[in-house]
Amino acid sequence: MTDPAVRLRRPTWLRVYFALTFAAFAVAAAYGLVWSPRDVTQGDLIRIMYAHVSVAWIGFVAVGLTAVFGALYLWRGNRRDDVLAVASGEMGLFFSSLTIIGGMTYSRPTLNTFWTWDAKLTLTAIMVALMVGYFIVRGLIDDPVRRGRVSAVVALVAAASLPFNYLAAEWFRTLHPAKSVALDGSGVTMDGTMLAVLLLNTAVAGMIYLGFMLDRVRIGRVEAELEAARMAPAPAPGGVKEVVRV
Amino acid sequence: MNDLRAVLWVARKDLLQESRSKAVTVATVFFSAVTLGVLAFAFGENPLLLREGAMGALWVALAFAGVISAAQSWQADLEDGALEALLVWPVPRAAVYLGKLLANWGLMTALGALLLPVAAGLYGAPLGPGLLLLLLVIAAGTLGFALIAVFYAGLTANLRARESLLPVLMFPVVVPILLAAVRASNAIVGSGDLALADAWLRLLVGFDLVYAVVCLALFRFVVEA
Numbered sequence: 048m049t050d051p052a053v054r055l056r057r058p059t060w061l062r063v064y065f066a067l068t069f070a071a072f073a074v075a076a077a078y079g080l081v082w083s084p085r086d087v088t089q090g091d092l093i094r095i096m097y098a099h100v101s102v103a104w105i106g107f108v109a110v111g112l113t114a115v116f117g118a119l120y121l122w123r124g125n126r127r128d129d130v131l132a133v134a135s136g137e138m139g140l141f142f143s144s145l146t147i148i149g150g151m152t153y154s155r156p157t158l159n160t161f162w163t164w165d166a167k168l169t170l171t172a173i174m175v176a177l178m179v180g181y182f183i184v185r186g187l188i189d190d191p192v193r194r195g196r197v198s199a200v201v202a203l204v205a206a207a208s209l210p211f212n213y214l215a216a217e218w219f220r221t222l223h224p225a226k227s228v229a230l231d232g233s234g235v236t237m238d239g240t241m242l243a244v245l246l247l248n249t250a251v252a253g254m255i256y257l258g259f260m261l262d263r264v265r266i267g268r269v270e271a272e273l274e275a276a277r278m279a280p281a282p283a284p285g286g287v288k289e290v291v292r293v
Numbered sequence: 294m295n296d297l298r299a300v301l302w303v304a305r306k307d308l309l310q311e312s313r314s315k316a317v318t319v320a321t322v323f324f325s326a327v328t329l330g331v332l333a334f335a336f337g338e339n340p341l342l343l344r345e346g347a348m349g350a351l352w353v354a355l356a357f358a359g360v361i362s363a364a365q366s367w368q369a370d371l372e373d374g375a376l377e378a379l380l381v382w383p384v385p386r387a388a389v390y391l392g393k394l395l396a397n398w399g400l401m402t403a404l405g406a407l408l409l410p411v412a413a414g415l416y417g418a419p420l421g422p423g424l425l426l427l428l429l430v431i432a433a434g435t436l437g438f439a440l441i442a443v444f445y446a447g448l449t450a451n452l453r454a455r456e457s458l459l460p461v462l463m464f465p466v467v468v469p470i471l472l473a474a475v476r477a478s479n480a481i482v483g484s485g486d487l488a489l490a491d492a493w494l495r496l497l498v499g500f501d502l503v504y505a506v507v508c509l510a511l512f513r514f515v516v517e518a
Contacts, residue, residue, distance in 0.1 A: 121514055169468065176465035183461065187452050197448060200511045204444075204466055207507045 054269055061261060068254045075244075075251040083244040092156050093241070099149035101249035103171070105256050106142030109135050110174060113181075114206030117199030126271050129195035132202060133185070134263035138256050140178035146171055177205035191274060299384035303392020307366055308399065317365050321358035321404055326411065328354040333415050340417055347416035348478035351408055352471055355431075356438065359401050360460055363442035366393050367450040376450070376516075386513040394443045401435035413482075423481035423490065430481070430494055434474030437501040441467045444508040448515045470504075473497040 079097035086093035116132035119125070150168065151161045162168065181201045188194035237245070311317050332350040336343050370376040379389060406428065413420050420427065445463040449455040477493035480486045 121511075169472075173465045173468055176461075180462045180465065183458065184448075184452075187454065187458070196514045200448065200514050201462065203511055204507055207503060 055266065057262065057265075061258070061265075064261070065258050068251070068258050071251045071254055075248045078244045079248055084238065084240055086241075089157055092153070095149065095153040097245055097248040099146065099153050100245060101252040102142055102149055103146040104249055105252040106139060106146050106174075108253075109139035109142050109256060110178065110202075111206055113139050113178075114199075114202045117202040120195050120199050121203075124192075126191070126195070127268075129191075129199070130264055130267035130271055131260075132195075132199060134260050134267055136178060136181055136198075136202065137263060138259055140175065140182070142252075142256070143171060143174045143178065147175065174205065177201070181205065191271070191278075296384055296388050299382070299388040300391040300395065303379075303389055304395035304399075305392075307393055307396035310369060311396070311400065314369070316369070317362045317400060320361050320365070321400070322407070324361065325354035325358040325404065325408055328357055329408065329412055329415055336416075343416045344418045345479070345483060347412050347418035348482050349475050350416065351405075351412040352434065352475050352478070354408060354412075355401065355405055355435065356464075356467070356471060358404055359397070359435070359438045359442050360463070362397055362400055363439065363446040364456070364459055366397055366443065367446045371450060380516060386516060387509050389516070390443065390447065390509065390512040393447075394439055397443050398436050398439040401439055402432050405431040405435055418482050420482065421485055423485065423487055426487060426490055426494070427478060427481045430474060430477045430490070430497070433494060433497045433501060434470060434477075437470035437474075437497065437504060438467055440501065440504045440508050441470070444512065444515065447512070450516075466504075470497065470500050473500060 075097075079094050083094065083097070085091055089096075113132050113136040116128050116135060120128035120132060147168075150171070154163070155161050181198055184201055185194055185198045188197060329350055332346070332353060333343065336346045336350075367376070370379060380386070382389075409420070409427070409431065412418065441463050442459075445459055445466075449459050449462065452458060473493050473496045477490045477497060480490035480493060
């Protein structure tokens, strides 16, 4: 095991990756802010959409992947999966919080309200609350194995509400604009240039997610090793319980 | 078949324990009645507002009572290592969960049926012709609520700060169920629009099914440690 202090230093390839991500972000922002056309009804406000929708999509992916890594941890019991789940969970919480902030920014000038009890908004807020609960539970359990299992369960239940969230716009026809991109192939009701800019922004949001994931996983591994080293020499108090259990 | 018997035995044990201690009954009946009263004060004297808020208040009271009931059902088992004894019983963990779910659901449905006329009286809301459908909504809503509440109460049973942690964890998950239940009840009591109530009831049953599958599949990881 290398010295943790050395390993905590960000490796060069990751620094290069972050630099590339920043450059890509600048290009995507320029496309969104300058080169994309104005919307017929929303005018320049449509530009908020590129940031809002891309962040929302990646937020869903992040929370979904937290549950996937949690499920893998429950299945294989490999600590590495728990580290991945936490990393993705933190990004999921961050991106879904950003989704709410971005959505408020977008809906105040276009729909004339910061907040409405629309199903999609409500369920995104629920997603934030669920991810907060995920981290509260993690903070309360000291045993790494039990912490991994219980938080994986919490993440999986959180993800079970994700399909409702995605379909909500169709189930309850309320104030939130209907989706302009349907994944079932029924077509896209968005200008081609706008769609391209949106997809570019989504790709960049994905790059940002991936970069922070890689960084957080790197730190998480060192954390896990330190924790294992700290717990090893003590005469395990869990051992007695194990005997009773068997 | 044997597992099904185990479910019924766990439910019977919980209900028997409750019939002797009456801990949940006393706490939930009076607590939810007080909640209904306090919410009536909050709504003010406008009879229209009261009538429209009746079903919402009923579900808030039921939700708070449900948290107490679910927490208590695990709390009672923590004493004298009863939970450990229950878990070494050679039946699937899901049987223990289903048994507790059954007991909690029964208690909550009974509480809902009891609170319904109280809410109707206090808030001046006519129950009308949709009473049977309303009872169905209460059964489906409390089922969904109990599914989540019993699951998370088991998860938090041996954690620090469980009293405050349980609502924090479970209310975000249970919101879709409460939302559908309130909308369905309001459609019956408020406008008498039974078709709308029927649509919300179907959605509610859908949520119940999803959560039942998720909770049953994951429960064995919840009480393992």
